[in-house]
Amino acid sequence: MNRLYLLGVLLLLLPAFSKAQEYKQIPIETETGIKVHRKAPKQEVQLLFPNLNKIPYYHDQKKLDAIQKLEKKRRYEEALPLLEAYVNNFGIENFYKDTPLIWRLGQLLEKQGQSEKAKSLYRMVLKHHRSDVRRVYSYYDSLEQNSKDYYVPLNYYYEMVEYRKSVATFKPPKGVYLNMGNAINSPYEDYGPTINADDEVLIYTSQRNTQGLNGRANEDLFYTQQVNGYWEEGKSFGKPINSIYNEGSACLSRDGNTLYFARCEAPDGYGNCDLYVATKQADGTWGNIQNLGKQVNSTSWDSQPTLTANEDTIYFASDRLGGFGLSDIYYTYKNKKGEWSPAENAGPVINTRESEVSPFFHPLYQVLYFSSRGQLYNFGDFDIYKTYRVGGQWQEPRNIGPLVNGRGSEYYFTIDSQSKNLYYARSEAQDIHNLDLFSFPLPMEAHPLAVTKIEGTLLDSVTQKPLSGMISVIDLENGIEISSKYIRPDGSFEFDLIDHTRYMLLIQSPDFFTIEREIALEQDTAFQIMTTLIDYSVPMVFSNIEFDQNQSDIKEEMKPILDEVAIFLVDHPTYRLEISGHTDSAGDPEFNLSLSQDRANAIRKYIEDKVNLTDGRIDAYGFGSTKPLREEKTQEDRRINRRVEFRLIKPEKAERGGK
Template identity: 65%
Template sequence: MIFRFYLAVFLLLAALACQPALAQKTKQVRLKSKLLSDSTRQLAPKAEVAVDFPNLNKIPYYYDKKKLAQIRKLERRKNWQKTLPLLEAYVTNFGIENFYKDTPMLWRLGQLYERNGQLDKAKAFYKLVLKHHRTDVKKVQLYYDSLEQKEKDYYVPLDYYYKLVEYRKHVAKFLPPKGVNVNMGSEINSKAEDYGPAVRSSEDQLIFTSKRTFRGLNAVPNEDLYYSKMVDGEWEEAKSFGKPINSIWNEGSACLSRDGKTLYFARCECPDCHGNCDLYVAHLLADGTWGKIKNLGPEVNSPGWDSQPTLSKNEDTLYFASDRLGGFGLSDIYFTHKLKNGKWAPAKNLGPVVNTRENEVSPFFHPLYQVLYFSSRGQLLNFGDFDIYKTYRVNGRWQEPRNIGPLVNGKGSEYYFSIDAESTNLYYAKAEPKDPKNLDLYSFPLPMEAHPLAVTHIEGILTDSVSNQPLTGIISIIDLDNGVEVASKYIRPDGTFDFDLIDNNRYTMLIQSPDFFTVEKTFDLATDTVFKIMTTMIDYKLPLIFKNIEFDEGKATIKKDMEPILDRIVLFLADHPTFRLKIGGHTDSSGDPDLNMELSQKRADSIKKYLITKGKMPEERVEAFGYGSTEPLKDEVTDEDMKINRRVEFKLLKPEAENQEQMKGWD
């Protein structure tokens, strides 16, 4: 990809004087925000197509020979107008088995929607095909990508993101991130596997699962439940729940009721288990011990594996993971609700939007909002093996799951996501790619992508207003009110970008690019906004000239009023580590030529020293030369001519090989 290069000089326009050959242009960042009221905060980030399959938990497979024949007859005749409603009605009756046995029907319905201009419905069904297919679907992927390209997220890789942070933090006014991927340390984690965290809504008690003990002569790892209490802002050393919760069998993946008196957990390979693992309930007794342990029974548990329970905010619905027969994939998310008599209803599958042909595990229901988090390896955007997603429940339907971003999800596997009621901190288990079996617990401030209230959608486009061509770059958002992290994204090839943010907060938007200097813009997410950013197009063969960098007569000392200008030069070099800078100091022709040469060199050296000191960069990145009066811009007829010749020039030097390497991530 061939790039045209610009320098965007934001807030420097008054300080910048350019040669007449440099044309001035305007770029616009148009930012539209769709605001949601408090009563609608539980909505998904974007309005989505409702896809209902009422037969899912009633029949395993739907088949109507007569209706199928009618649909195929119309398809052969290419009578798409009559085919669409019939195929739509047939697919609506699908049971779970239809999704992998009759996937081509989902594909054909999506095509008909696209042909009919119903693009949102087309995308919804293409997504279902990609989640549930068991054959090659490259063609479907191409169709889906063609519709999705204007909404696809291009997240900046985490390692590169932190390089940007490192370059900026010495010169930018924003504090560096609070940190992600923070291991909870030896008070919680052991040398064995530690996972399955759940924190009470008051965030004063953490429970989790660990394999740190062994049983039998063969020292088989034993899964037990542990807990830790927070005292003075620190988690105490973890302790075992002890008997009767922990037994000679395996216990784990627990959740507590809000009052801390009811514990739901999984027990495996036990005599009264219906399958490999079952869900149990225990109650806190008056003497402070746990008792009344009871299997939730065959209406909830299956002959397979049932584990990882989580309660809804009203504590009347229990979500869990199961690999029972009759599901969509290897393991699915199921739910059961409490009946009036206090018993649990027969468990039901959560459906094909959340569940895929792969694994969905470790659900977590937010304690205040209709948001479900879970781990999956079958969704459409995945950074590693298992990633964590969130899905919103709107009008009784689960919305398309959204990856919570690279600040949480990495190249390894992430499971067992949990957050406190205030949505301040997250807790989850993570395995590094180099040691995928050794899970540890991590906790750190909740990034924006994972926040349940990040439902206000903003979108923008960055283009050159003269050529109308899209510009490349990285968009970063900083939450000024809460310091919440927002993962950076590349601008899409068409110049667009979008984010889901919390409304009524103040943010700063940073645009970093090989096309221009970093742009910073603060905005209040309460109204539609249009940003206009002035830029100056230059040829890298031409110098960037600052005529108002003026030294005191006969001196080479940096003055205070020069620093804002020089700081932005530092910022550009920090944002673009492959660039080097050449500084040229020039004088007018008055005075002794040799003294002018010496003075211009001292002034260039002073600027160089300031830049490399402030930016903490290698000295070889900046070259300084004094030219005295040997390279005038104008014949000196007037005092104004002499003033023009008294100048400092900055020329960017960019090795071609390094340029190509840096650009790889921007294509």
């Protein structure tokens, strides 16, 4: 059934990539049917492919000959509309048999300046090709290098968070990869979570009952109830839902009285696994179990149903013949008679030549989550993606980021009704054959309302050239970091965040002092940040580091720049600092020598105390008046000679975490 099938496809095919979109205000339907204005992605320019669920393959040799003739004569403007109309008529088989035509259409569109539409077609080529397309990958990557995300590796990211705890109250995301524990999970496979509308009952699938049909492991439905914020020990649904046949991957109606689930190898089934429906009886038991019928089910594997917010559409996974890949996402909707319509393929934007499984439709917004190994920008094996429905079309899926997707496989993503917590199944990269249920607060990339774009560019204030570095975003409402990214090659960065929320941007690099920028996000925001590079060959002298005469006490006006130096040392734990104190020639040379040493020591102590540095990374020297910068003829000459120099020393080896 669902797990048995997934284990069969875990060994195949390759990783891939996704892209952020432009935005505008559009109405999104809520579960109540009331339309509220929220930020949502601007509709992408896509072909509609009206023949997808009507014909398997489209071919018209006369039209192909006409297109080819125009292209040979380089009459590309005339060939473009004919080729676009031809590709728009594609059936599912065309996507792997005629992939070069999609690539060619993208090239013609790019020549005409329609680059975004061209890139959407290049993505389809990469998702649906069945041959060597390294040239296409290389070309597409060159187009996307300044628009794709470069995530910081999680191990390095968490090191940075730990270092920064000494100077800030910002915290890493709460409980990432938090296993739900022995009350829910068993030594066997546990997966397929779904939560009711009140967020009080979690239903899931488990293989802990091993006495199945023909002695094989048996999949059954279990449930757990949340009491005082804790999930109780899981309990079996019992008969008649559970049987000697495999049951799993359920979803509930909002009122909790209708249960959709998969059952495998049953006598009344049409294929390996079918979708069923059950209703709650007056006494609280489940009954009236019915197969959804041959309009929905196939002679293959059909499983993992999810209901839309108004409960008139079911999305599910199937490996039936005639799809794009090993398994696809399909849907069925209720017709005017209240009957489920023939199942249809969800199309080439969601589905790929590999496997798409475990769809989840958000209970409030038009957002579909699913697991895939064929989408672009993949962190592990199966990753979870989200896609927005705008203008009746699914937009390019986005990987929901490394705080959910690790190096192993992730499936069965589910969110509670308030979009506070997520529940999903994952396996470690070393053990793909065992799944446990995990739950933790919903990260930003996975949030359905994270669609307000903040973008910027980091430039050198002297040369105007782009700089490299790492940028983190902190949700100031909760003091929690959002996963960090490297700045792109052109100096740009971009995050999708939640509107009407306060954020802090932290930009770090070994080339400049950490930049902090607080933003109260009200709408899409774009800005430019200028900074000055650190020249490691020249000591730094800060104009506001001036002591009172004959004193070595740290003054308030000194603290902001000393804090910058302290934070730099925290963010770059392999770097060292030398502090050199200097005086003018007035007065007793021995007193000046002692005073300069006291001042350097005072600065060292302030920085060490500020960020709890106790490992001797700072050296402090006092030189008195022995190293003047100028001959002292004027008061200005004396002022310049009275200085504190800071020299940051790079480690011999490159710092960890670089691109």
